[in-house]
Amino acid sequence: MKDLSSHILDIVQNSIRANALRIDIELEEDLARDRLTVRIEDDGSGMDEETLRRVRDPFYTSRTVRKVGLGIPLLLQNAERTGGAVTIESALGKGTVLKASFAHSHIDRPPLGDMAGTIALLAAANPEREFLYRHTSGKGEYLFDTREVKELLGNVPLNDPEIVRAIRTLIAENVSEISEER
């Protein structure tokens, strides 16, 4: 994965496959502690202990179309080589919380990438699910909530191309204002 926004898009696919209806994505940039933390919480089907133990294994997947599952292993590799970590908590029927941390200044930390594109595409491709994106840094906080946006849109679908573009611009403008990157 080239950047964190791709990792997030990828990890969230697991929440979608677990039939989550609410997915919260939180990204925190803490320069004082030199940490970048990503937290993804869903209300999907969750995993039992056995599955949870195996998700870090690249040769484990719940899919049948192929034999490998690289989403979590790739994230783990990228986090650990910056001195960070990945933790996953899950319970069957309750949902899952994944946390990935990186050293913000580490040369191997993947750049943030196009977070606005990730969130806009997720919202557009999954109109029946609700996404919350919270981006926090020393400069402030930005919150994007599909529930709020859907209320504002009324009968105009969120996946109308013009709306998707507008949402992407909206998130990009706000994130660029508080992001500590560059």
Added chain:
Amino acid sequence: MDKIKTLADLKKIRDHVQAKIDLREKSENTENMVQIKVAMGTCGISVGSKETMAWFLDHLEENGIRAVVTQTGCMGYCSYEPTVEITKPGKEPIVFGHVTPKKAEEITQKYLKKDELVEGILPANYDTIEGIK
């Protein structure tokens, strides 16, 4: 485009889109729209399926194509990613491989507009790993 910074700005776009939707034929429901599914597995994302999906969202309208663009998981064609499944109304779905934005443009100009097939179509009938074993 105007600056979009707040929900109030988004509201303006919404009102504009609303007017456009009202102008379109009410009979236009999703059944007679093109369905485009972009595969978003780890394999697809790592080689740019996000850019492919964004391309379709950004450029179909200017080409006069009404489509529902959505995502799906990995279909097992990891080495052909990004893959895209396109279903034209009344037709069988077709899966295209290696759909970069450039390829998406070609598919739009040839298959979507003129019904001409392009290179890179993946076989629709395939076995899963279980099937092969």
